Amino acid sequence: MAITSREELNACADQFRKELASKKKRVLVCAGTGCLANGSAKVLQEFERLSVDAVGVTKSGCHGFCEAGPLVRIEPDHILYVHVKPEDVEEIVEKTLKLGEPVERLLYHHPVTGKAYLGEGDIPFYKSQTRVALANCGAIDPDDIREYIALGGYKALARAVVDLTPEEIIEEILESGLRGRGGGGFPTGRKWMFAQTAEGSEKYIVCNGDEGDPGAFMDRSVMEGDPHRVIEGLAIAARAIGASHGYVYVRAEYPLAVARLQNAVKQARELGLLGEGIFGTEFAFDVTIKEGAGAFVCGEETALLASIEGKRGMPRPRPPFPAHEGLYGKPTVINNVETLATVPPIMLHGPSWFRSIGGETSPGTKTFAITGQVANTGLIEVPMGATLREVVFDIGGGVRTGRAFKAAQIGGPSGGCLPAELLDTPLEYDALAKVGAMVGSGGLVIMDEGTCMVEVARFFMKFTQHESCGKCVPCREGTKRMLEILEKIVAGRATMEDLDNLEEIAWVVKESSLCGLGKTAPNPVLTTLRYFRDEYVAHIVDKECPAGVCVAFKHYSIDPELCKGCGKCKRSCPAGAISGEVKNPHVIDVDKCIKCGACAGNCPFGAISLR
């Protein structure tokens, strides 16, 4: 079967919708990576085994509330079950599917008030969200193009191909104010315009799915949960710039995303939504799913292009910009997954609808992967300009540990650490840049008072120095030396001169690196220096870690009250640091101690502690 006109698409959509409606109830079992890892595949199997007539059981993409996975959604009752185990399925089938009653114990309960919530719309985690890019994630089976079409999929493409000229498409995107969701925030319409007006008959459109920030999984979820949306966005962009071939560059570490995208491309081809003569017009477009080997730097657009070409993933200087000389030297647009996923709704609902969400300079919504010491970890989407406080406390449910909020690391290894004073910062490009952070791809790590900010800076620096491609000197050598100094600080071996050196190299790396990776790599260091300088000084001058994290400043000691003098600790110490007579309290020589912890692990009386 092939769809050769818009009318046929609409007819298909009606038919698919009817098919869906023919089931009295639908069970959607989340099959995102998080829920799968928590065993949702077995839950799905159980539902399939026990399923009753007139109930459709399908897997879905990520619902976002990963903290509470595996998640099961029952429609049209709008019931969301959390932490569902295979053995719970029978009860759900019996009560909910057959009798229409909720299983109280599987509903989400507020951790503080204990109140139970029935469906997604009521749960605080979802209540403050506005889901545009993620609208279909969790609501459809990502492996079934019919469900996507039933919910209005490919209608935007039909409009772009049949009704609009490339210039008109670009005009609408420009009007919508859509900015790149990959981190830079460059206006998408302008990028398209550059490529559209660039000389050359052959052009390419590339979707950047090389999400690599530690803790970030927005793009993965979209590719896994709604792959057709990405393909549709890609096709609209192709139509706008005049490309006949597109690539989705996705890291091989996202096997599920790769498989679902490949399946989506196959299905779209079968329906004639990719290939020659789309919607009966001259427009021809096809997509290649290109797996990347997982180098962080390949998220940088010129490195990504080199990687697609089979070369070493290394950035090159711009200009020439890819819009003029990109893939294989041809004009190329590279858009992030979320950006492309936002395009179809803009084409359907119009630029002013999009502008009605979010802020003046940053309209629309943004997804964030919220992790760390926050009560509700998961994937969220909020209007641009929502404040950090709203995200952390209203959606995230506040700090999980009961300790006070200390900082939010936003934008991954290229972003910055924002302190509690900046909780009211709106999450949008310009406001975040002002305080030294960035939207980045949308990684958001919440940290409580028990976090050492120097250690956080060291962690991210270790990541960037490891992921530096090694091309330009400031990034290759500078990140190595910054890490060296940070390691000295957390080990208590640094001087204030080292701190000056750290600041100077951080500045040089930021100013003079070749690509975005290097230019932003010092951000975690620079922001922690800006907002938590006292902690650095405490490590260096007072030789202490205020958060009590850095092992270098801690010592093992034996409580003479508790010690029975059994000698187990003495025998287990590999450094010969423990002395004492049998049946008398033992002591640890702190100079000899290597802090391996073997003594504490072996003490039957809990007399040895690290403080």
Next chain:
Amino acid sequence: MSAQQMVTIDGLAVPIEGERNLLELIRKAGIDLPTFCYHSELSVYGACRMCVVEIENRGVVASCTVPPQPGMVVTTNTEKLRTIRRTIIELLLANHDRDCTTCSKNGACMLQDLARRFGVTNVRFGQADERRRLDRSTPAIVRDPNKCILCGDCVRVCGEVQGIGVLDFAYRGSYSMVTPAFGKELADVDCVQCGQCASVCPTAAITIHSSTDEVWKAIHDKNKTVVAQVAPAVRVALGEEFGHAPGWAEPGKVVAALKKIGFDLVFDTSFTADLTVVEETAEFLERISSGNEGRLPQFTSCCPAWVKYVEQYHPEYLSNLSSCRSPQQMFGALARTYLPAQLRVEPEEIYVVSVMPCTAKKFEATRNEFVSDGRPDVDAVITTQELARMIREAGVRFDDLPVEPFDLPMGMATGAGMIFGNTGGVAEAVLRAASDILEPNKAVGAGSNRRIVFDEVRGVDGVREASLTLGGREVRLAVAHSLGAAAQVLERIKSGEAEYDLVEIMACPGGCIGGAGQPNPSHLEVRKKRSKALYDVDTMQMLRRAHDNPFVKQLYDKFLGEPCGETSHELLHTDYGERRRIKGETIKLSSEEVAGQIDVGVCVGTCCYLNGSYDLLKGLMEKVNKAGIEDKVNLHATFCFENCEHSPNIQIDGGIISGVSEDDIERIFREEIMSRLEEQ
């Protein structure tokens, strides 16, 4: 000049005149902005960040990566930029093996020079993490990764100019290094040892493998008669080492210097170049007259890097290579046979030293073809740079030297032998001889094809073509320099797009005058001056056609007989064979090898692997195990059969099966393995 075509550099308006980037414009304005990775003849890399400038409203950018735009306001010297440059130098030094005093590049190292220029006297950071192994595997080049600053100049010259790509980056971040494939040594990969990588290396990460110690030893050995042969290109470049401008040429001083430091006799490679012309012309005339078209075009074979290139990449053209040995090796052969009687010394007492502009000549001298009874015809090869170092070591004041003539009988050369050092020189020398032989009755000069100067083969274009009528026959020539250009010529021949009779190839840009053994820098402007100097030397010669050389004539009369005759065939000609590009080792999968086993190798090199060879290996292993014939089959994984375009490849008892798919496993197992076993 309209205001629109100006860029303001440090307050000064500078006109844009076709400069490709801001760096070129800034240098034109008289500011020597430092760089490590910018090289005018290579692609822009933009990695060292030393050439940073501030552009109004744009901030800090690397000037090599920015095209000049009218109205730009550029500042090159601010406190910000100074901090960046000094920090970069410091960062590089921190990771660098800083044994400068004993480094072979001491005094000629760009990193050292810039550290001094920027007054970096203290390195605040730690050391390099590890000491990496040196690669001294080839006679031509030494690689010292501990000195590498990863500017990538070598990677680009090898890939972009030579079209080979022996070197590339491996690993990431601060673990990055420049290395041949799979961490192998240069001798085990397809390096042609042209040394252009060493020529562009700003530090001592890639240097010339020095042979001066052996030469000093021979000089100091009373029982040896040490004779030198000096290549034509050396005389137009050695002066640069002693402060003279490129193009300064005084062959007499080179001779005097060699004598002064202890050489007994100094001969001229241009003499054997003349001899090469005579032999190569005779061979060429034989090829075009014999009508055996398959042997045309005739490729020159003077350049050892080019010869190795053909052996590795185009063995199908081996028979097109002139069988003539290079002038260096002709000299070597004569030094062992003809010279002893002339000098009245025993052959084994003669120690032959070549002074060459070239690193590949070091490799050529060690080739099996030119070694008899364990002794190479040429004992040692030193480059122009090494000769300069010997002169300095001996304390000889170069400028105060008198001029001295080359020794006879192998020191007299015609202009034809001199221009061998330029690209197009060999072709022109052959044309001079061929036109004289084929058109003996025509007048020499303009309007005739019987001439001395053949402008059509001169110049700096990568590939130059010419066509002339000699003896009633059209002779088509191509001249190419750099192996990247050579590849283009071969491509055109292969596709049938072009047909030639004679093709001259020199591996180095500009020919031998741009060899890697020449003084640095050796960029286009320098090469042009050296080239002109060689043509000037030629113009000054009374004799400009090789076969007019009386000493060549005498050599034939007294010793060789006739060109391409029996003696010359034995001494002056050779043949070359196919050569593997990369040394591969096998990965053993079965236990012990037993005699009579069927040998099955599955290539797991990159191409074969990507095309599914690993599945083939697994499939075969399964079949072998199932059949219980593990002891009868030596199944192993191997590396490259150099048949990548037909990958994946399997080798069974020496025979290669190409383009194997998983569906073929069953058939191959049955027909190639089981049937063999049954035969046994």
